[in-house]
Amino acid sequence: MLTAGSVTSTTPRPAARRPLRRPRWWREIALGLALFGVYSVLGGLAMPGHERRAFANGEDILALERLLHTDVELVVNHWLAGQGWLTVAANYEYAFSYVAVTLVTLAWLYRRRPERYRWARDAFVVANVLAILCFWAYPVAPPRLLPDAGFVDTVRLGGTWGSWGSPMVDGANQLAAMPSLHIGWALWASLALSRARAPRWAQTASALHVLLTLVVIVATGNHYWLDAVGGVAVVWLGALAADLARGSPVTWTASARQGLWPPLRRPYTVAVTDTAAETSSPPAVTSAQRSAVRTFAAEHGTPVKAVVQRIGRAGARVVLVGDDGAMGDVVVPDVATGEALIAAVADVEAAEWDAETVGATAIGARHRRRMAGPLARR
Template sequence: MNARTEPAGAKAEPDTTARPPLIREFLLVAGLFLVYKLGRRLAIGHTTEAFHNARRVWHLERAAHLPHENAVQSALLHGETLVHLANTYYATVHFPATVVFLVWLYVRRPAHYVWARRVLAVVTTAALVLPFTFPLAPPRMLTGTGLVDTARVYGPSVYGPPSSDHLSNQFAAMPSLHFGWALMVAVGLIAATRSRWRPLWLLHPALTLLVITGTANHYWLDALVATGMLGLALAVIHPPRHTATTARRGTGRLTTPEPVLAGAAR
């Protein structure tokens, strides 16, 4: 296998599963994204309730002795360059990283692509419910916390004033799909690859968690809820097994997959 065609640390068996039709997959993924954006926009108009819920979440986190979001933000605010990088990461990495992940799986691991697309679809669709039932203002909007809206102060920002922002619902902080998608990217690459370095993919959701809390765009609980939703989806939708014949690393010999060996023994 040519390692240059795979992400760093992403070594695994070739996937001989037939790829789904490209146009159909593009329409499915694009349609899911548009439905999600439209659904979040339909959940606007609950400003008072969103701030009430924000105070409840803030006090619940303190009662549960979760770390203060202020601690992460204080570390970012030690340098303007660092906080600017965090804002840039929040604004530019979330969606492109997920797209690259899906494209790589589609090309290199079609069976895992179908699995990952289904999991993301379930999690994203489920995330449409909470803005209707539990609208939530992000911590950057909550007064009395000492948190700074880092994107507005230091830039770049993907949001305008809530009253004039017609592209997003800023009162839909829970769950954090920034974190949920990042965690799925890591889980998906770990499941689809075989390199001993593949656990390093978890650095992506770990960094995302620090960014979303440090920039005051999300609470810890937003990430925890996203994790729970992803966990439920993964419990129902299982990844495919590696079944392709592979060449043993460093030799010219071929290794027969374990299920085949088991069948031959019988």
């Protein structure tokens, strides 16, 4: 148990943890280059009959869509091919937007949300590794390459700079339709911005970009709509893997006599067992208590969960779970003071906390709204 002014987690801490939780930029670039290297190496290690299987798999996907009466690709493709400037715009959206959105999202997270960056990066890497393995084990020719299927390759015929038909990517693997990384990257960016509590306009624009990308990849003849389902699957698995790797805490209600670890030794957030009375003004919070929470946030990232637990007959403690899974607590005189402490520390970005988790704790409604920020008031 801790006293105000000093915060220690129940998990071992590195000897020297930097307050600024950003990984070194050159390591992140090296990781990106390594990921591209894996893509290139596996692309060059095609198994026997790779091309034949790719066209057969493409025909199978199209046949399945026909069976489901959802084979809309040809109709949409022929419509776009005759739209002039709209065709050109769609071609360039296909060629560049998913890359640009991904890079901007990574850069924004790195600079503005470093405590969320690691999770987003891990999810992105896992999703891409899974997709690369799918490209190697299950090659799929896109609709535009299927012989006698009648699709128009709008990107190549339009001479789109930076895409098929240009020297920049002419050597890229064109038999990698399943899963769609255009959808995967766009969806990952939308998910990462949502998790990082990005401005509402950015989240809305990112969600619309996912829908636009879905239309474009189908209309340009580069993907079947089922490829988008594959893209969703790898992103979901990537996010799941990142959650597991980060040791995401789970909510577990405990009595005051129980410790900080449940029987399975998994980190959790203690929930308050009785509601504090609403008062007209919050109790005074000392500078030492504020400093304790700020110190924890600086060392372990913005708390993903913060609740108050009653201890004994009168005392209480604020239990914090950092973005890295570390736990700590600050002793306070009573539950009401603990609620006021959480609401008063401006350095902890309350608007980014998980409102659903905070709302599940039995604390005063007024302080619950203040802890969750604008998200809970909408």
